[in-house]
Structure formats: C-alpha cells, structure tokens
Amino acid sequence: xxxxxxxxxxxxxxxxxxxxxxxxxxxxxxxxxxxxxxxxxxxxxxxxxxxxxxxxxxxxxxxxxxxxxxxxxxxxxxxxxxxxxxxxxxxxxxxxxxxxxxxxxxxxxxxxxxxxxxxxxxxxxxxxxxxxxxxxxxxxxxxxxxxxxxxxxxxxxxxxxxxxxxxxxxxxxxxxxxxxxxxxxxxxxxxxxxxxxxxxxxxxxxxxxxxxxxxxxxxxxxxxxxxxxxxxxxxxxxxxxxxxxxxxxxxxxxxxxxxxxxxxxxxxxxxxxxxxxxxxxxxxxxxxxxxxxxxxxxxxxxxxxxxxxxxxxxxxxxxxxxxxxxxxxxxxxx
Amino acid sequence: xxxxxxxxxxxxxxxxxxxxxxxxxxxxxxxxxxxxxxxxxxxxxxxxxxxxxxxxxxxxxxxxxxxxxxxxxxxxxxxxxxxxxxxxxxxxxxxxxxxxxxxxxxxxxxxxxxxxxxxxxxxxxxxxxxxxxxxxxxxxxxxxxxxxxxxxxxxxxxxxxxxxxxxxxxxxxxxxxxxxxxxxxxxxxxxxxxxxxxxxxxxxxxxxxxxxxxxxxxxxxxxxxxxxxxxxxxxxxxxxxxxxxxxxxxxxxxxxxxxxxxxxxxxxxxxxxxxxxxxxxxxxxxxxxxxxxxxxxxxxxxxxxxxxxxxxxxx
Numbered sequence: 098x099x100x101x102x103x104x105x106x107x108x109x110x111x112x113x114x115x116x117x118x119x120x121x122x123x124x125x126x127x128x129x130x131x132x133x134x135x136x137x138x139x140x141x142x143x144x145x146x147x148x149x150x151x152x153x154x155x156x157x158x159x160x161x162x163x164x165x166x167x168x169x170x171x172x173x174x175x176x177x178x179x180x181x182x183x184x185x186x187x188x189x190x191x192x193x194x195x196x197x198x199x200x201x202x203x204x205x206x207x208x209x210x211x212x213x214x215x216x217x218x219x220x221x222x223x224x225x226x227x228x229x230x231x232x233x234x235x236x237x238x239x240x241x242x243x244x245x246x247x248x249x250x251x252x253x254x255x256x257x258x259x260x261x262x263x264x265x266x267x268x269x270x271x272x273x274x275x276x277x278x279x280x281x282x283x284x285x286x287x288x289x290x291x292x293x294x295x296x297x298x299x300x301x302x303x304x305x306x307x308x309x310x311x312x313x314x315x316x317x318x319x320x321x322x323x324x325x326x327x328x329x330x331x332x333x334x335x336x337x338x339x340x341x342x343x344x345x346x347x348x349x350x351x352x353x354x355x356x357x358x359x360x361x362x363x364x365x366x367x368x369x370x371x372x373x374x375x376x377x378x379x380x381x382x383x384x385x386x387x388x389x390x391x392x393x394x395x396x397x398x399x400x401x402x403x404x405x406x407x408x409x410x411x412x413x414x415x416x417x418x419x420x421x422x423x424x425x426x427x428x429x430x431x
Numbered sequence: 432x433x434x435x436x437x438x439x440x441x442x443x444x445x446x447x448x449x450x451x452x453x454x455x456x457x458x459x460x461x462x463x464x465x466x467x468x469x470x471x472x473x474x475x476x477x478x479x480x481x482x483x484x485x486x487x488x489x490x491x492x493x494x495x496x497x498x499x500x501x502x503x504x505x506x507x508x509x510x511x512x513x514x515x516x517x518x519x520x521x522x523x524x525x526x527x528x529x530x531x532x533x534x535x536x537x538x539x540x541x542x543x544x545x546x547x548x549x550x551x552x553x554x555x556x557x558x559x560x561x562x563x564x565x566x567x568x569x570x571x572x573x574x575x576x577x578x579x580x581x582x583x584x585x586x587x588x589x590x591x592x593x594x595x596x597x598x599x600x601x602x603x604x605x606x607x608x609x610x611x612x613x614x615x616x617x618x619x620x621x622x623x624x625x626x627x628x629x630x631x632x633x634x635x636x637x638x639x640x641x642x643x644x645x646x647x648x649x650x651x652x653x654x655x656x657x658x659x660x661x662x663x664x665x666x667x668x669x670x671x672x673x674x675x676x677x678x679x680x681x682x683x684x685x686x687x688x689x690x691x692x693x694x695x696x697x698x699x700x701x702x703x704x705x706x707x708x709x710x711x712x713x714x715x716x717x718x719x720x721x722x723x724x725x726x727x728x729x730x731x732x733x734x735x736x737x738x739x740x741x742x743x744x745x746x
Contacts, residue, residue, distance in 0.1 A: 301579075301635075305634040309661075313664060390655045392711075394651050396464065397673040400514060401513065403461075416696050417696045
C-alpha cells in the first residue's frame with residue numbers, strides 16, 4: 098500500500114517539527130542525575146566474629162534539567178549534577194517504542210512488530226524472575242533449606258515452623274505433578290494438582306461472592322421507596338426527599354426489571370414483557386456507561402503518553418516546571 | 432455497482448463520510464488530545480472541577496479519621512495504568528500525610544511497590560520531610576498470592592507481610608506496633624487497576640471484617656462500573672477514572688492551599704489531564720453524530736432504492 102499524498106504531507110510536517118525542535122531552544126531529551134552519598138551502619142556480629150562497620154556508596158537520583166543549569170551556572174567545574182548517558186538512552190528508547198506502537202494505527206510495520214516482541218519478551222522474563230525471587234526462593238527454598246537461603250541471598254530470613262515446612266513440601270509435590278503436563282504419557286497426572294487448585298479457588302470464591310455480592314447486594318436493594326430527607330432544622334426538605342425517593346425507586350425498579358429480562362420460565366408478554374423491555378433499557382444504559390468509562394480511561398492513557406513525548410522527550414511543554422528556561426527559550430526561538 | 436460492474440462513487444458530504452479512511456479519525460483524535468496538552472502545558476490553566484458525591488465521600492472519609500490513625504494503602508497497579516491512577520495516588524497520599532495519618536503501603540501487583548516508592552518520594556519525602564520512615568510510614572512491598580494474601584491478612588497481618596521493602600522484620604517497625612490483623616487498620620485505601628484489586632478487597636476483606644474497616648478506592652475507568660454497586664454500602668467512597676481523580680484533587684488542593692500561593696504543578700496532574708479528555712470527548716460526540724447522519728442517509732437511500740425495485744418487480 099502506497100502512502101497517499103495527504104499522509105506524506107502529515108509525515109513530513111511531523112518530521113519537520115521534530116527536526117526544528119531538535120535544533121532550537123535549549124535542547125531536548127536529556128536526563129541529568131545528582132550524586133547522593135548513602136551509608137548504612139552494619140552492627141558487629143559476635144556469632145560471625147565481625148566488627149561494626151560502615152558501608153558507603155553513591156546513588157544517582159534523577160533531577161530536572163533546571164537543577165543542572167543552576168549547578169553549572171554556580172560552578173562550571175562541578176561534578177555533583179551530571180548528564181546521564183544511560184538514562185538519556187533509556188528515554189529515547191521509550192520515545193521510540195511509544196511512537197512505534199502508535200505507528201500501528203497507520204498500518205502494521207516492522208517497528209511495531211519489533212516493539213511488540215520486546216514488550217512481550219520483557220514482561221514474560223520479568224514475571225519469571227519475580228516469581229523465582231518473590232515466591233520460589235523465600236517461600237519454598239526458605240522453608241525447605243533455610244540455612245542455604247540465609248547464607249546465599251536472604252540473611253534476614255525468619256525461621257519457618259514445621260507446619261510451614263510440611264505445607265511447602267505439599268506445594269512442591271503439587272508443583273512437580275503440574276509439570277507432568279509436559280510429559281507425553283504422564284499428562285493425566287497434572288489433573289490432580291489442577292483439581293486441587295480449582296477446588297480451593299472455588300471454595301474461596303463461593304464464600305466471598307455469597308457474602309459480598311449475593312447477600313450484601315440484596316440487602317442494599319431493599320430501599321424505602323419514599324426516603325425522607327431533613328434540613329438543618331430537622332424539617333423535611335421537599336426536593337432532597339423527591340430526588341432521594343426517585344433514586345431509590347430507580348434502583349428497585351431497575352433490579353426487578355433486569356431480573357425479569359433474565360427470567361425465561363415465563364413468556365415475555367404483557368406485564369412481564371414490558372418489565373423485560375425496561376430491563377433491556379437499563380442494561381443498554383449500563384453498557385453505555387461502561388463504554389464511556391472505558392473510553393475515558395483509554396484517553397487518559399493516551400494523554401499520559403503524549404505528555405511524555407511532549408514533556409520529557411521533546412521539551413515542548415513544561416507543566417511541572419522541570420526546565421522553564423529551555424521551554425521558554427525554545428518558544429522565543431520559534 | 433452499476434450495470435458494467437464499476438463502483439459508483441458517491442459525491443457530496445455523505446459520500447466523503449462513507450469513504451473516509453479511519454486513519455484520518457486517528458489523526459483527528461491525536462490532534463484533539465495533543466492540542467489541549469500543549470495549551471495547558473504552556474499556560475498552566477486547568478478546567479474547573481465540581482466534586483461528585485462519590486469523590487467527596489473519599490475526601491470526607493479520610494478527613495473524618497482522627498489524626499494519627501493507621502491507614503493501609505494497597506497500590507494494586509503498574510505503570511501501564513499510571514496515566515489514570517498516579518494522580519489519584521499522589522492526592523490520596525498527600526491528604527493522608529497532611530492529616531498526620533500513619534501510612535502503611537503494600538502491593539498485590541509486582542510493580543505496585545515501585546509505584547508506592549514513587550508516591551512516597553514525590554509527596555512525603557519532598558513536602559513532608561518531618562515524617563520519618565518506620566515511625567510515620569512504611570512500604571511493605573509486594574507480596575505474591577492475590578486473594579490468599581488477603582485471607583491471611585484477615586487473621587495474621589505479619590504473616591502476610593513478614594518483611595518491609597528494606598528487609599526489616601515487620602513486627603519491629605514502630606508504625607505497625609500492635610497490628611495483628613487487617614481489621615486493626617480503621618481505613619483501607621486501594622488504588623486498583625484490575626485483578627487483584629478493589630473488587631477482591633471488598634469481597635475478601637471488607638465483607639469479612641464485619642464493618643470494622645472503612646474502605647475507599649480509586650480505580651481505572653474500566654473497573655468503575657463494576658465497583659459502583661458497592662458504593663456507598665461496602666465502599667465508603669469511589670474515585671472513578673481520571674474524572675474522579677480530578678474532582679478529588681481539586682478538593683484536596685482547596686483544603687491544603689496556602690493563602691494565595693499557587694498549587695505545585697505535581698498536584699494538578701489529574702486536572703491537567705481533563706483538558707485532553709474534553710478535546711477527545713467533543714471529537715467523539717461529533718463523530719457519533721456524523722456516523723448517525725451517514726447511517727440514516729444510507730438507510731433512506733436503501734429504502735428508496737428497494738421501494739423503486741419493488742415497484743418495478745410488481746406486475
């Protein structure tokens with residue numbers, strides 16, 4: 098598919114704007130960091146025979162460009178606030194990935210597919226690493242081989258009781274059985290741990306759903322159809338009473354009509370049919386509200402990414418006052 | 432198609448609408464969102480907000496708590512939902528810190544702990560330096576297990592979160608002294624992007640606590656319709672999407688304003704984000720109207736064409 102003339106013009110205009118932005122004003126897409134000395138006191142450990150000591154290192158915290166400008170103006174030879182190559186490259190990669198994902202709106206392309214693959218790969222790897230360090234090491238290995246884990250990575254690991262050790266042995270067996278799914282002949286064995294997982298989950302969910310959704314929501318539906326509201330003097334306030342009563346009537350009528358719509362044992366004719374019809378209207382309004390909220394959420398996410406491109410990358414805007422000087426000089430240059 | 436198989440090209444406004452490439456709509460949406468962002472980013476002007484009862488309820492629930500109360504904040508979201516939820520997280524932490532509440536941060540989403548760190552750095556470290564980590568607030572980090580963690584917290588909070596994010600034993604942290612179970616927190620605030628999130632907190636903790644815990648939540652737009660049935664019974668307040676965040680932010684800003692001093696820009700993030708919302712929503716309304724015009728025009732055309740064909744077919 099060839100680019101139409103309209104899209105060629107749009108692409109050229111955007112590229113030209115970014116090009117102009119890159120060579121005017123006080124720069125764009127740079128990240129600065131400030132060094133901070135950090136130290137912790139390690140107490141003496143008589144058991145290990147180590148003396149009290151102090152561990153010190155330098156941490157680098159990101160600072161707004163105006164902090165760098167101010168530091169440079171005060172002392173051009175300073176090394177406390179410096180330009181960060183690593184974080185700047187990270188920022189440009191983030192900007193590239195954002196634009197690559199947006200490029201799918203035009204059509205599928207290699208940049209989009211590359212970015213998508215990176216996101217999927219990084220997410221999967223992160224989940225695996227997290228699962229290993231947050232679950233397997235502290236909970237499983239920490240219970241079964243506490244001394245090894247303490248000496249290896251978690252010196253502050255607390256001792257587990259025998260009940261915890263037994264529970265973890267059980268979990269380990271179930272986990273191994275679950276992996277039998279990969280075996281060509283022993284796949285059926287994985288059904289046992291799966292049955293355990295489904296049983297426990299169902300048990301947990303049934304109780305909570307009955308408590309919080311069935312009972313609590315049923316109770317919340319029993320509302321007075323006339324709800325008297327009083328003002329500061331204690332007298333009945335007319336309009337608040339009308340509105341509160343109307344709200345309660347709408348809730349009660351909505352619940353009854355929606356239930357009627359889903360009641361298929363009686364033919365939807367006459368009063369039942371009219372009630373079901375009103376139920377459909379309630380459902381449609383609910384779906385509309387849900388769609389509206391979803392759109393609002395998606396627009397907010399889009400706005401956040403566009404803000405990132407304009408603020409952190411292009412330095413076109415400065416809502417948080419991070420640069421001030423660069424943004425204004427750029428506008429003056431334009 | 433005409434008799435020779437060529438496509439008839441309709442002219443006029445309806446023809447343009449019918450042939451419109453959807454990518455022009457994407458471009459229009461990009462302009463509708465980017466325009467207000469640039470305008471607000473340069474001028475600093477935001478749209479006025481009037482708080483709805485659900486947002487006011489969140490504000491009053493936190494204000495009503497006696498100063499120094501322990502509040503449990505669960506950050507159940509990650510950067511993918513940060514555009515919607517970070518502004519409300521900032522305002523919630525700010526109001527709690529200003530009220531002098533003791534804050535305990537936890538996360539049931541892997542990256543929630545980092546989001547909590549970010550909120551602590553942005554609000555507490557920057558603007559409430561008198562608050563001391565461990566004494567006034569603590570981040571217990573992420574715990575895997577979803578609902579299982581909630582169930583454990585109901586009976587043994589320390590077992591669910593044995594260590595702080597810094598590796599200190601939870602039982603030794605002053606801000607948690609006396610806490611044995613989740614019901615020891617008079618208030619629970621969740622910032623939720625999905626599963627596990629606000630719905631599970633209501634189902635597994637609030638419903639099981641027998642009314643001992645007051646819960647308020649801020650959630651994404653997708654979750655909001657699912658959570659409205661819980662308000663005002665099981666949820667004391669609800670911030671729905673960026674609109675709820677902007678309403679709540681304006682309430683907190685109005686309460687914590689220092690004379691005529693301008694509000695720091697970091698506390699206006701949600702209100703700034705309502706500008707692009709306005710642009711996008713206006714565009715969508717226009718597109719829906721145009722779509723309906725094209726739809727009814729096509730319908731009328733088909734009816735006219737069908738009627739004529741029917742008349743010709745009659746003997």
